[in-house]
Amino acid sequence: MQATDIGDPDYFHRVVECQWACPAHTNVPEYIRLIAQGRYSDAYMVNRDSNVFPGILGRTCDRPCEPACRRERVDGSPVAICRLKRVASDLRDDITDRLPRAPAEKNGKRVACVGTGPASLAVANDLMPLGYQVTIFEAAAEPGGLMRTSIPSFRLPAQVLEEEIGYIVGMGVEVRYDTPVTSLAALCRDGYDAIFIGSGAPKGKDLEIEGRHADPEHVHIGLDWLKSVAFGHIGSIGSRVLVIGVGNTAMDCCRTARRLGGGDVKIMARRPRRFFKASPWELEDAEEEQVEIIVNHAPRRFVTEEGRLVGMEFDVLEWDEEATRSRTVDTVILPCDDVILAIGQENAFPWIERDLGMEFSSDGLPVIDAVTLQTRLPGVFVGGDAAFGPKNIIWAVAHGHEAAISIDNHCRGVPVEERPANRMTLTSQKMGLTEWSYNNDYNPSPRQQMAHVDLAKRFNELRLEVELGFSAEQTMREVQRCLNCDVQPVFQAPLCIECDACIDICPVACLTIAPDTDSEASLRSMLTVAAENLDEALYVSEPLAQTGRIMVKDENLCVHCGLCAERCPTAAWNMEKFDLRLGRAGMGALL
């Protein structure tokens, strides 16, 4: 077998499952260890480096890292990565003097961004310290995009939002509020060196069925309705509310409705529960607030009496196993006072002239390069929900970093395809014979549950944050659930005397000294425990000195406990911390 190239930054990055799964590649285990040491500000800064908005994301992130977490394989529940991010944010000291600063002397390049959503803000965050002059145009009166207008403040308090946006705008970004960009052509004529479009997917989908326009006052489009609530234009709703849809928007709509007077709020779903788009935790939160979830009901028409909405008619469906085909078994009318439509978001670019050369695909999205995010118009880039349709905040941030690289290249006359390389370091964690600079013991604690504010209290106070955050005890337990996947057992074949000590001690039987072979499949089958998870790599050594066999570690099973390194008489195994240095705007020049 070809020995594994651990010098390739991707190799160990994949082992750090959470970091690999995070679109912005946040160094999760590192910040969790810092929290364990009480170094909250450091933990915050590690987060901020990658995801820019630790306080916001610590409350709202879609957390693709958690399903990927190795701990899930061990005891069925991932580390509460997102909640710990909030701990770092809540308990940090004043970190303002550690924030990046814009130099007094500018580099003479001007960049325009459209929208103050997370995507544009991330672009500004990366470009301001490099001396760019960034101007953001925002249609609304306040910054934040959907983070402010759609995510209810009982999930994301305004103060958290303001603080973290302030860190970026405070570098001297020029934000023009109440200034919708109405023509890209005009913007182009303003002589900016680059333009970033972070205008989001601002349009909530409508449902054109019978009776839709009979009582428009009581049929709301979720996105607009949430925005009106956020800006204080709407303060009440009828007592019986039907919310159509099963995504994030639906969940936020139903919970908001409960706070505005909706006593009987129902989520109406076409398909069975396991096909819902909302995350399991969002469903739990909604159900905790006594929202009823009704499955297998497809809307048929709005029922009105004398111009007043009184109910909605549904087909009751029966689905096949994979919910691909359905048949109607019944029709029912459910009475209601209001209906909120939360069936999806759409992109809309009415302000972009189609004759500028910016090309759009048939689904209405701009044609862009997946890596550089450049449109067919050189110097014009798109990111966030505007790029590939609605995603989430962390993706918008990741796009922001990439777009900043492209913009920086573009402005320096470097091809946008030339990305600064990811680099890595491996640092020994050995402190003594069997002592490490991380806590390598396995902690069997179960995942800690988040405490919530009383139901009565939260229904009274629209903006009261529901989640209380972890207590000190919960934090202490939760941080120790992390398996430190970034601390890698690193192997040096020439040192191994093939004594089997590491193999015997490994608590998960993930090591094998195997005869060398050409076939990975046969190697996988001959390991101590057959390596059946093909998504996970095998760490394969050079041939060993005494027998020419190879040391093989199944990355799927390793829990990074360090026992192999403790039992190895020759330190052929050593625990080394993998630190990924992501390529960022401004680094290109250093290479």
Added chain:
Amino acid sequence: MPSIKKPLIPLAAMPTNEIGLTMRDYEGSMSTLCAGCGHDSVTAAIVRALFELSIPPHKVVKLSGIGCSSKTTAYFDSAAHGFNSAHGRMAPIATGANAANRDALYIGISGDGDSLSIGAGHMVHAIRRNVHMVYVIENNGVYGLTKGQFSASADIGSAAKHGKANTVAPIDPVMLALSLGASFVARSFSGDKEQLVPILKAAAQHRGLALIDVISPCVQFNNHNGSTKSYRYVREHELREIEPDFISTGREIVVDLPRDGSVMVAMHDGGLVRFRTLPAEYDPTDREAAMHYVNQAHARGEIPTGLLFVDESVPDVHELNHTSETPLVELPFEELCPGSTELEALQQSFV
């Protein structure tokens, strides 16, 4: 010693045996031996063998003397019974325990110092009596525990770590056992579980004393260049020709009968051992041939390993002594001690 206990991690992939236990259920406390000690590998092989045989952990009795090797009984099967005796006294303790309760699996762990010097007399008599037990010598050529003095198994010419080469002739436990009429004699290597585990499984099913001489390097005092019991030396000189292949009781026996000239031996407890021998003429049931083979290999400087000899027909300690079928521990007190009238009658019968 590791800084943490080997954690119990509930990974779904962990296989279970016929009685629903995982390999982890056969482990003992954390080893305090030097990292890389061969003895720990032998421990791991025992854990695997017990697991694969589905032996109820409490049906095992662990016995040992003094030495690093003798400490290892603490590191497997913590649910077993055990006795850590005085230096060299593992064999008599095992004999006594076995006499009292014939219905358990006796695993004696000893060292080359423990068995070939201070305990040599005891070992010799346990072999003669064919005590029903697995007798493992973890052989490293030195007294590890007392800092690496040569033991009686050190080869002539083998160099000490910081000193002279040994000049006194070694005792080879394999030849000793064969000459004493042992009924099961094997040699293996701690670094070769593929061979050691089946040997241990066969030994556990043998009806008398199964002697296994396991070369088990002392990384601390006898793993340098010039040692004949180092990992490297053993790997370079091991003659791995006689491969036992343990087949446990049940369905598998029907299939795969030897057609390649290999030899099958039925074990007392119903298992089968199949020998795949490279020298086709090797007969592991022929004591003289075995002695000849081992001698020849030694003369060539090779270390023959494998299950070298087995004879299931040799009567064990219980047959030899006509002991009760029911273990003594299970006999009611009245039967075990019939009273002074009976004693008097017995004494009268001698007059």
